[in-house]
């Protein structure tokens with residue numbers, strides 16, 4: 001099944017795209033979550049030069065793993081909310097494109113990434129990546145306490161509590177007498193160096209008006225008197241009985257358990273201090289008191305199939321391509337080694353099989369030409385500049401902002417990019433099959449599956465998603481993929497495995513629950529007795545992923561169309577075209593080659609005249625780039641030779657008399673010499 005070529009038309013198809021501008025990826029976090037939301041506008045002013053440290057989650061709101069991690073981070077931030085004068089738990093959403101420069105500057109290429117910034121940080125270089133276990137919240141709190149302690153030793157910030165162990169000379173009476181009258185509770189944590197539980201307690205309760213917290217080793221006289229059987233030991237003293245602890249921990253307690261215990265004491269003290277009536281119960285207007293019942297827990301209802309979700313939309317594909325090119329790939333400040341190899345493989349794959357309009361296919365043709373020439377590395381800046389240049393050259397075939405049609409989630413942070421990426425990958429495998437099914441030399445794993453695998457592994461910034469996919473390629477042997485159609489079925493199976501794993505997960509959009517695909521309502525023949533019939537599934541996939549819809553895409557009043565025949569330009573005209581004609585322009589390589597060759601011939605015939613005029617038509621491609629390079633090369637040489645000649649002439653003028661005298665009376669004068677010899 002060869003897909004219809006784009007007639008004999010090579011075109012600058014200035015497809016305008018109806019995008020929902022201003023639709024930003026909204027934050028996963030809400031004001032009550034105890035995290036400080038940073039963004040490009042406040043990041044530098046908040047984090048740099050601040051008297052407190054920052055512990056920041058760089059996350060992406062569409063990343064399933066980040067959605068999954070959110071409750072952990074909220075719990076952590078809530079546990080550390082009283083640390084905020086010393087270290088502030090924060091977030092920044094890297095899926096929000098406006099924040100991309102910040103995330104790129106901090107070399108964030110996997111989500112979620114946690115970084116600690118000490119107080120008075122000056123730049124991104126001061127941020128330290130957290131490499132501990134981010135799910136072990138108590139030990140992560142101790143790690144943060146360790147960062148804080150190091151900063152305390154280095155900077156002694158005057159507004160911080162004393163993050164140090166109690167000197168052995170201080171006795172209990174002295175502690176009480178140094179405390180203010182409001183401080184009703186004395187907390188002592190007994191443990192050995194590095195005292196992290198104790199320091200965490202000091203940081204957490206350092207600003208509490210009812211508490212004084214100290215840390216001491218087991219050799220301290222107070223510890224000798226009261227220490228329990230385990231370390232660290234928590235002692236809690238009350239002012240009304242200052243010489244004997246009211247509480248001594250008898251078993252191991254985590255830093256959070258200690259904090260909870262101390263909070264119990266604080267609540268009791270606070271209650272006696274502020275004794276007043278209990279807060280009134282919430283009243284619902286118009287409801288009798290007995291009618292007010294607790295809201296029922298939400299029950300899972302069966303969500304009907306939304307068929308709009310099951311359409312391959314060009315705008316989803318284009319948005320995924322846009323996001324991938326402008327956000328995901330340049331997350332790495334420098335692309336080199338295996339990342340560069342993965343990028344080359346992926347862009348080459350897209351050059352061959354990307355679904356889309358002629359300009360989109362040309363964009364990948366040219367991007368591939370350029371990428372393959374980069375031998376060692378590509379910086380994020382040069383990548384972004386190249387993509388922008390191609391977008392301009394080709395009339396912006398990809399949208400300026402991502403906007404979703406079938407991939408639109410019920411919340412701004414659900415679905416979107418990963419849905420578009422899956423759709424793109426399936427469409428690529430189908431296009432590869434359509435183009436190569438009769439090609440006996442075609443190697444489906446090397447030419448299609450491995451480039452997909454390597455791209456996902458190296459560039460899908462949802463770190464766990466990328467790792468899971470990588471494991472899947474190991475577990476479901478790629479060596480079994482031998483025929484072009486096997487690639488389609490391999491990816492279909494892999495995707496269904498992911499759907500199965502994520503069903504009911506926090507990252508699932510409740511309005512679009514995970515299902516095995518295709519549902520019987522989409523392909524009745526595909527399922528017999530509950531079992532997928534792979535032959536039918538293949539037929540369905542071929543139909544489904546070649547039926548690309550154009551919702552949201554409209555033709556602009558004018559398309560510039562250039563018609564070729566036998567490698568010669570026949571006509572250049574402005575037309576109104578239905579964008580549908582522009583999709584599946586799979587002969588674009590030949591068109592690009594023909595155009596490049598024609599340009600080259602013209603340039604060779606008269607370089608001075610032609611490269612400029614070709615360039616100015618707004619559609620100059622590889623040939624004009626090459627001729628521009630060559631002209632620059634000639635120009636540089638021209639300038640160098642000119643300067644050298646001018647210099648020689650000046651020197652000649654300067655020493656003209658000496659020159660001629662030397663010429664005629666050799667040895668009487670020394671050329672260029674500033675001394676006169678007698």
Ligand SMILES: Cc1cc2nc3c(=O)[nH]c(=O)nc-3n(C[C@H](O)[C@H](O)[C@H](O)COP(=O)(O)OP(=O)(O)OC[C@H]3O[C@@H](n4cnc5c(N)ncnc54)[C@H](O)[C@@H]3O)c2cc1C
Nearest residue numbers: 064065310415418419421422465468469492495496507517
């Ligand atoms: C490679 C990869 C790995 C991922 N791993 C994880 C992960 O580990 N954890 C996590 O939370 N999220 C992961 N995600 C994201 C997750 O798979 C979904 O993309 C996301 O939850 C959005 O789901 P969705 O409902 O939009 O449909 P998606 O699963 O994104 O599917 C998009 C569209 O593809 C079609 N489709 C569905 N299933 C199939 C199939 N089997 N074959 C062909 N077409 C199909 C449907 O039309 C569907 O609307 C991953 C994404 C990718 C691209």
